[in-house]
Amino acid sequence: MSYPADLTFSEIVKTLKIIKESLQIRSHYQLFSWLQSDIQHFIPHDLVIAAWGDFSLGLVCYDVVSPLPGLRTESFDDRAIQPFFVDLFQRWMHCSHAPYAMTSEHGFKLNALRDSEATAIMQGMRAALVHGIKDERGRHDCLYLFMGPHTTGDERSRETLRYLLPYIDTAFRQVAHLPDQYLVPKPPRPAELNAGAQASATPSDTGLSSRELDIMEWIRKGKTNQEIGLILDISAFTVKNHVQRIFKKLDVVNRAQAVARIESLRTGMR
Numbered sequence: 001m002s003y004p005a006d007l008t009f010s011e012i013v014k015t016l017k018i019i020k021e022s023l024q025i026r027s028h029y030q031l032f033s034w035l036q037s038d039i040q041h042f043i044p045h046d047l048v049i050a051a052w053g054d055f056s057l058g059l060v061c062y063d064v065v066s067p068l069p070g071l072r073t074e075s076f077d078d079r080a081i082q083p084f085f086v087d088l089f090q091r092w093m094h095c096s097h098a099p100y101a102m103t104s105e106h107g108f109k110l111n112a113l114r115d116s117e118a119t120a121i122m123q124g125m126r127a128a129l130v131h132g133i134k135d136e137r138g139r140h141d142c143l144y145l146f147m148g149p150h151t152t153g154d155e156r157s158r159e160t161l162r163y164l165l166p167y168i169d170t171a172f173r174q175v176a177h178l179p180d181q182y183l184v185p186k187p188p189r190p191a192e193l194n195a196g197a198q199a200s201a202t203p204s205d206t207g208l209s210s211r212e213l214d215i216m217e218w219i220r221k222g223k224t225n226q227e228i229g230l231i232l233d234i235s236a237f238t239v240k241n242h243v244q245r246i247f248k249k250l251d252v253v254n255r256a257q258a259v260a261r262i263e264s265l266r267t268g269m270r
Helices: 009-022 028-036 038-043 078-094 118-123 155-173 208-218 225-230 237-248 254-270
Strands: 048-054 059-065 100-103 127-133 141-148
Touching: 009 028, 009 038, 009 155, 028 038, 028 059, 028 155, 038 155, 048 078, 048 225, 059 225, 078 127, 078 141, 100 155, 127 155, 127 225, 141 155, 208 225, 208 237, 208 254, 225 237, 237 254
Parallel strands: none
Antiparallel strands: 048 059, 048 141, 100 127, 127 141
């Protein structure tokens, strides 16, 4: 890897230490300690928020790391933080995927439905540094937000984040999700989505499993495999395998035929 020209020998040593330790992180505590050590030397910050998912659909989840009391992932209201991060992501795209900084003498305001300690702390921040990673294969794009004092977004911090982000991203990816951390709430079963009907298709009626019926409902709504994977919190590859099994069970060759077949079965049971 290449280093910025003005790095001292001791800073090069710190950088190599950061890279080595990034590969060993497995817990939130290790992640927190790592960010608070040598990373602080290069990118001064009071708060780091990682956001990942499909920003075009607004299907995004978050991880918050901060030494500030009361500032944790569950402290933020998704309805308030989601529009904020979608806007940050769009700005990053307009910056040609380069890190960019923002400053505000009055802090950063979330469109929260209610006042909270988290939104108050955000308003106390004076600078922000944003950079991301575009995932063209899995569509799980990642955006990282560092917030803190004015030096958080200076030119040196931006340049440092440019070459350290792959290792920061690796560290975050190696930490398991929190128990209640999902992209979106689990969708209702097809029977619930069609509660007004006299009869709904069931696994035994169609030969499909409950999971396959869930997937068929989202296919009917026009969702792609990637979108269904995000909604159901499974990989697009898993969705593809389910779809292939659905086609075989229904004796069809494409999505339109599968939807028509399910509708025909439901009509015949009413």
